Structures are given as C-alpha cells and as structure tokens.
Amino acid sequence: MNTKPPVPEAPGSAGGPAAPLLEVRNLYVEYLTPRGPAQAVHNVSFSIGRGQVFGLAGESGCGKSTIAHSILRVLRPPAVITGGQIRVDGADVLKMQDAELEDFRWRKVAMVFQSAMNSLNPVITVGEQIDDVLIRHNRLSPAQARERSAELLKIVGIESARLKSFPHQMSGGMRQRVVIAIALALNPALLIMDEPTTALDVVVQKDILRQIQQLKAALGFSILFITHDVSLMVEFSDNMAVMYAGEVVEMAPAREIFSNPIHPYTRGLLSSFPSLQGRRRKLTGIPGSPPDLVNPPSGCKFHPRCTRCTRLETEAAPQLTEVTAGHWVAYHDGLRLTEAAA
Amino acid sequence: MRYILRRLGFYLAALAVAITINFFLPRLLPGDPAAVILGTSAAKLTPENLRAVREALGLSDAPLIQQYGLYLAHLFRGDFGISYTYFPTPVTKVIANGFVWTLLLGSVSLVLSFALGNLIGIYGSWRRGGLVDTVFPPLLIFIGSFPAFFLALGLLYAFGVKLDWLPISHAYNNRLPQGFNLPFLLSVLEHMVLPATTSVLLGIGGWALGMRNVMVSVLADDYVTMAEAKGLKQIRIMFVYAARNALLPGVTGFGIALGAILSGQVLIETVFSYPGLGFLLINSVNGRDYPLMQGLFMMITIGILAANFLVDILYTWLDPRVRTG
Numbered sequence: 001m002n003t004k005p006p007v008p009e010a011p012g013s014a015g016g017p018a019a020p021l022l023e024v025r026n027l028y029v030e031y032l033t034p035r036g037p038a039q040a041v042h043n044v045s046f047s048i049g050r051g052q053v054f055g056l057a058g059e060s061g062c063g064k065s066t067i068a069h070s071i072l073r074v075l076r077p078p079a080v081i082t083g084g085q086i087r088v089d090g091a092d093v094l095k096m097q098d099a100e101l102e103d104f105r106w107r108k109v110a111m112v113f114q115s116a117m118n119s120l121n122p123v124i125t126v127g128e129q130i131d132d133v134l135i136r137h138n139r140l141s142p143a144q145a146r147e148r149s150a151e152l153l154k155i156v157g158i159e160s161a162r163l164k165s166f167p168h169q170m171s172g173g174m175r176q177r178v179v180i181a182i183a184l185a186l187n188p189a190l191l192i193m194d195e196p197t198t199a200l201d202v203v204v205q206k207d208i209l210r211q212i213q214q215l216k217a218a219l220g221f222s223i224l225f226i227t228h229d230v231s232l233m234v235e236f237s238d239n240m241a242v243m244y245a246g247e248v249v250e251m252a253p254a255r256e257i258f259s260n261p262i263h264p265y266t267r268g269l270l271s272s273f274p275s276l277q278g279r280r281r282k283l284t285g286i287p288g289s290p291p292d293l294v295n296p297p298s299g300c301k302f303h304p305r306c307t308r309c310t311r312l313e314t315e316a317a318p319q320l321t322e323v324t325a326g327h328w329v330a331y332h333d334g335l336r337l338t339e340a341a342a
Numbered sequence: 343m344r345y346i347l348r349r350l351g352f353y354l355a356a357l358a359v360a361i362t363i364n365f366f367l368p369r370l371l372p373g374d375p376a377a378v379i380l381g382t383s384a385a386k387l388t389p390e391n392l393r394a395v396r397e398a399l400g401l402s403d404a405p406l407i408q409q410y411g412l413y414l415a416h417l418f419r420g421d422f423g424i425s426y427t428y429f430p431t432p433v434t435k436v437i438a439n440g441f442v443w444t445l446l447l448g449s450v451s452l453v454l455s456f457a458l459g460n461l462i463g464i465y466g467s468w469r470r471g472g473l474v475d476t477v478f479p480p481l482l483i484f485i486g487s488f489p490a491f492f493l494a495l496g497l498l499y500a501f502g503v504k505l506d507w508l509p510i511s512h513a514y515n516n517r518l519p520q521g522f523n524l525p526f527l528l529s530v531l532e533h534m535v536l537p538a539t540t541s542v543l544l545g546i547g548g549w550a551l552g553m554r555n556v557m558v559s560v561l562a563d564d565y566v567t568m569a570e571a572k573g574l575k576q577i578r579i580m581f582v583y584a585a586r587n588a589l590l591p592g593v594t595g596f597g598i599a600l601g602a603i604l605s606g607q608v609l610i611e612t613v614f615s616y617p618g619l620g621f622l623l624i625n626s627v628n629g630r631d632y633p634l635m636q637g638l639f640m641m642i643t644i645g646i647l648a649a650n651f652l653v654d655i656l657y658t659w660l661d662p663r664v665r666t667g
Contacts, residue, residue: 069567072571074567074570074571076561076562076567077470101573102573102574102575103573104573105570105571105572105573106571106572106573107573110571111568111571113564113567113568114564115564118563118564118565119564119565119567119568120565120568121565121569121582121583121586121587122565122587122661122662122663123586123587123660123661123662124582124586125662132572132574132578132582133572133573133574136572136573136574136575136578137573166662166663168662168663179568182572
C-alpha cells in the first residue's frame with residue numbers, strides 16, 4: 001500500500017523552538033468494506049503548535065473526521081489505522097495501552113463532535129454529563145464536581161440552574177455550549193472541533209466561534225478546526241490544510257491559501273462559498289462527485305474532476321512539495337511554478 | 343404527573359370497555375349455558391331443572407340492561423359467582439389461589455429471562471462478533487423456537503423422570519404444612535425449577551437478540567463515541583450511556599410480557615400440572631365453567647392493563663423526554 005514515499009517534514013515539525021503539541025505523521029486509515037479496503041486517510045502529515053488554530057478543510061467523506069477520531073482513537077470498526085504516528089505532547093497515542101489511553105482522552109485532547117445536537121446522552125441530565133468526566137479524571141467527589149460543573153456552565157454563558165436540565169429541554173445553541181463546557185472541563189491542551197457549528201444558524205454560529213476565541217485567549221489551548229466552510233476557516237485558523245479523497249492537497253497559512261490558492265481543488269473549494277466580507281463574486285463550485293476510495297483514480301485523485309489537468313496528473317501522483325516558504329501543495333503545475341520562479 | 347393521570351384515565355376507559363364486552367360476549371353466543379351444562383350430565387331435563395340451574399347461574403329472562411346492572415353490581419362487590427368445577431368454591435377464591443402461583447412462576451421466569459437476555463445482548467454487542475455474540479443469540483433463538491409443550495415435556499422427561507432430580511408436577515409438596523417455613527418454601531422452589539426453566543428458555547433468546555440489535559445502533563450514536571472520548575470507564579459507557587438508551591424499546595416488550603404472564607403459561611402449567619391460572623383456564627373450558635371463565639378473562643384483562651400502566655410509569659422514569667409530552 002505504501003507506494004508513495006513519506007511526505008517531507010510538515011511545517012513546524014522540526015527546527016521550531018519547541019516541539020509541536022500535535023504531530024500527525026504519515027497517517028493511514030482504511031475502512032474494511034466488503035469490496036476491499038477504502039483508503040479514507042492516505043499518508044497525511046501535519047502538526048499544530050501550542051496555542052495555534054489549525055484548519056482541516058474538504059468536502060464530506062474526504063477523511064477530516066476520520067483523522068479527528070484517530071487522534072482520540074475512537075474509530076469504530078471497520079475503520080483501522082494501518083500506519084503512521086500520532087504524537088500529542090511527545091506521547092505516542094497509537095502505542096498507548098487501554099488504561100493509559102483512558103487517562104489521555106479528554107485530559108490532553110477534548111473534542112466537540114460533528115453533531116453536537118446528538119453528542120449528549122438524552123436520558124441523563126447535562127450536569128451528570130459534566131460531572132462524570134470530572135469525577136473520572138480529577139477524582140472529585142460528586143459535590144465538588146457539581147460545583148465545578150456550575151462554574152463551567154457559567155464560563156459558556158449558561159446559568160447553573162440548567163445543570164438539572166435534560167438535553168431535549170435546551171436549544172441547539174445551548175446544547176453546543178454545554179458540549180464546549182464539557183470539552184473544557186479538564187483544561188485540555190488540544191480542542192478538536194469537528195464541524196462544531198454546521199447544525200446551527202449563522203448568528204448562533206458566529207456567537208459560539210467568538211466565544212471559543214475568547215476562551216482560547218484565556219486558557220491557551222490549541223484547536224484543530226474541521227469544517228467544509230472554507231471562508232469560515234480562513235477567518236478562524238492560523239494554518240490550514242485542504243484535503244481531497246483522504247490526502248492533503250495543499251497546506252499553508254490560512255491567509256496564504258485564501259489569497260494565493262494553487263491547487264485546482266482548493267480554488268474550486270474557495271469559489272464554492274460566498275465570502276462574508278470582500279467583493280461579490282460568482283460561485284462556481286466543483287463539478288462531479290468525490291471518487292470511490294476502494295478503487296481511487298490513478299495519479300492525482302482529483303484528475304477526473306479537474307479542468308486544468310495534464311497527462312502528467314493522470315499518470316503520476318504529485319507529491320506534497322513546498323513551493324514557497326510554508327506553502328505546500330501536491331500539484332505538478334505548482335512545482336513548475338516554483339521552478340520557473342527559481 | 344399530568345402524563346401519568348392521563349394514562350390512568352385511558353386505562354380506566356379501556357377497563358370499562360373490557361367489562362362491558364365480558365358481559366355481552368357470552369350472552370351473544372348461541373345456545374343456553376344452562377342447557378349446555380345439563381346436556382353433558384343428563385339426557386333428559388325438565389323445565390324445572392332448567393329453571394333451577396338458570397337461577398343458580400344468575401341467568402334470567404330480564405332485559406339485558408337490567409342484567410348488565412346486576413352484573414356490574416356483583417362485579418364491584420367482587421362477586422363472580424360459584425365455580426362449577428370447584429363447586430361450591432366462589433370463583434374469586436379459585437382465581438385468587440391460581441393467581442398466586444401464576445404470578446410467582448411468571449414473574450420469576452420473566453425477570454430472569456429479561457435480565458439474562460438483556461445482559462447477553464449488552465455484552466454481545468459490546469464485543470460484537472465475539473464468542474458471546476456469535477454463539478448465544480442464534481443458539482437461544484433456536485431453543486426458543488421449540489413449541490412450549492415440547493420443551494416442557496423434554497425437560498420433564500429428562501430431569502423429572504430419567505434423572506429423577508426434580509418433581510414433575512404441582513407447585514409444592516402436599517405433605518408439608520403450608521406457610522412461611524423453610525421446608526415448604528424449598529419445596530416451592532424445587533417445584534418451580536422445571537416450569538421456570540422452560541419459560542426462561544422460551545423467552546431469553548428474543549430478549550438477547552432484541553437488546554443486541556438496539557445496542558448495535560445505539561453504540562454508533564455520537565453520545566456513546568463522546569463518552570468513550572471522555573475517557574470514562576467502560577462499564578459506565580456500557581450501562582449509563584449505551585444500555586440505558588437501548589433498554590427503552592425493551593421496556594415496552596417487558597410490559598407486554600408482564601401482562602401476558604397471567605394468560606401466557608397455559609401450556610407450561612398444563613404439562614407440569616402447575617395450579618396457576620392457565621391450568622384453571624383449561625379446566626374451566628373443559629368443564630364449561632362459565633363463571634370461572636368470565637372471572638379469568640376479567641383477571642387477564644386487568645392484568646394486561648395494570649402491566650401497561652406500570653410500564654408507562656417506568657418509562658417516565660427511564661426516558662425524561664416522555665415527562666414533558
């Protein structure tokens with residue numbers, strides 16, 4: 001399966017003053033389907049520095065959530081991690097034993113799930129769902145935990161009387177805040193947000209993201225921000241990667257991707273969303289649909305949908321290459337661009 | 343609370359309808375019960391004989407509405423008349439006696455099969471594709487699909503006759519003084535083993551398979567994944583997050599099974615001559631014991647309604663979403 005050589009060092013993974021908080025290296029995840037293994041994540045590498053926001057963009061099914069689940073190791077069969085390394089604060093997550101893993105989860109890395117609407121247990125109160133994580137990890141007594149839970153709810157702007165509410169008695173935005181309160185309960189170093197606001201309306205969405213930014217400034221955690229809404233991501237992230245069919249096709253500082261996208265897929269993605277600020281422009285979108293991951297296309301996986309592809313793309317898969325400082329792209333033309341510049 | 347009161351109102355209405363049907367149904371049947379009864383015992387009967395029997399049975403030529411009033415009055419006094427087959431014991435006394443045994447056997451075996459079946463389902467789905475998951479549900483479904491009387495006779499023959507480990511009939515040792523003394527209670531337990539095992543074997547597969555299938559879908563829910571990501575102990579995720587939610591459909595099934603206890607063990611009670619309601623029902627049918635039959639049907643109806651009401655209460659406790667509904 002490892003036909004591609006490992007990707008060169010991801011930005012920030014070496015040479016920096018401190019080791020990055022999260023380091024994902026050459027990650028491979030497969031879904032074992034009856035038709036054969038589907039390559040959901042294929043040789044993905046990236047890293048997140050302390051206090052940084054890293055965005056993962058791409059359309060549904062490109063492997064964003066699979067990566068998020070891999071970091072906490074909560075992938076469900078038939079998904080299996082077949083290769084690579086995940087390091088959080090130096091610790092090798094994929095080598096952890098059960099007990100070590102249980103302690104690691106939520107203390108180091110917490111996660112706001114894709115549908116926060118469904119990530120609360122409907123039959124117990126929200127208070128119990130904050131308490132249990134405190135009791136488990138901080139060995140608090142139920143009374144102490146309840147006190148801390150009330151504080152956490154206050155941090156996200158919910159009155160403590162709501163501890164006794166059940167999830168169905170709350171609005172979508174409120175539930176999302178509760179989930180964020182649970183995520184911050186142990187003061188984690190990394191917060192994964194998997195499409196945290198997709199189910200909410202735009203006003204609540206902005207509100208929650210602003211709140212997260214404030215909390216991040218106060219508490220200093222790093223964020224892995226996953227969404228298909230690129231314009232939102234550009235506003236919110238320091239660095240970002242664009243994924244297509246399980247692979248990173250472009251990775252750079254968010255502003256750089258916004259102002260100077262190289263990969264045709266990134267350009268397509270950027271023109272699929274209206275920007276909130278800036279000039280009015282035509283939305284073009286990307287024709288076609290995502291490829292079959294059991295039998296992916298040869299060469300560049302995007303070539304069947306690409307309008308600018310040459311024969312080279314259909315034959316050889318382009319490698320992720322640094323075209324300008326900190327800007328990585330897997331695109332033959334991009335390489336030629338830099339060669340021309342040199 | 344308002345929800346509970348509303349449900350209570352519904353069950354009272356259902357009970358009123360059942361009481362009415364229970365009155366009219368036998369009277370809509372062709373033929374004269376008195377003639378049927380006497381017909382089996384005497385070849386020729388005089389009008390006097392017939393009238394005497396009809397009077398004893400409380401049958402009259404009065405208008406139906408008047409009879410209905412009398413029936414209701416008797417009902418509220420708890421008077422179902424005198425049983426023919428157990429003459430001259432009142433029906434209520436016959437039923438009360440059978441009720442105790444049926445309730446004992448039925449509830450013990452239902453609770454056992456529900457608890458064991460659900461545990462197998464929970465554990466099986468947790469280790470999906472593991473040993474417990476691949477062996478138990480199919481095996482138990484296979485055993486459970488035998489006819490009740492066949493399974494009962496098989497156990498009776500193997501453990502009661504061939505091995506002679508356990509008593510083959512009745513609910514207790516007749517020679518012991520009845521009451522709360524150890525030898526008597528032990529004999530009750532001993533007599534219950536075979537019929538209860540039959541009942542458990544018949545029911546457990548369904549519970550296990552049902553629980554397993556609901557669990558499999560609940561385990562894929564986001565809140566279970568989040569519980570796992572929270573680093574909670576497996577046992578808490580398994581029971582508080584997954585099973586607690588997966589149990590909800592099973593509780594409805596439990597209610598139906600609870601209601602069916604009173605009528606559902608006819609075959610098992612007959613095979614083991616266990617003196618419960620099912621055994622009485624067969625006897626009352628064989629003996630054309632109309633008052634006993636009517637009393638039994640009434641009892642079974644009340645049992646089913648009461649069980650459903652109990653489940654409604656249990657549900658509001660298990661699923662907070664119902665409380666506001």
